[in-house]
Amino acid sequence: MNVRDGRTRDSRILDVIRSLREGEVVSYGDIAEDAGYRGLSRLVGRLLAITEDDLPWWRVVNSTGRLVPGSEVEQAQLLRAEGVTVVDGRVRRAPVGRFSSASRTRCG
DSSP states (O other), X not given: OOHHHHXXXXXXXXXXXXXXXXXXXXXXXXXXXXXXXXXXXXXXHHHHHHOOSOOOGGGEEOTXXXXXXXXXXXXXXXXXXXXXXXXXXXXXXXXXXXTSHHHHHHHO
């Protein structure tokens, strides 16, 4: 992959993160897949860690709903302010996204 392709890839991933709505919680893998880069969940985490862009980072968790290690308190506060249920460092229910009732009904 050349540098230009890498920038395009990163830009697409960041655009997906920017598009997350209030109360929408998704996984790193969901972001990668929506951007067209299935399997690059670790890249999503890396980009969130290094970018200086103002992104709704708190709306992205791992596939089991676990909050970002070291930022759990802040992330939980931000998510709860958007109507997300967080228990023991994990998202249990969200109005929109992977952890919503509608999503569980479709997947289950």
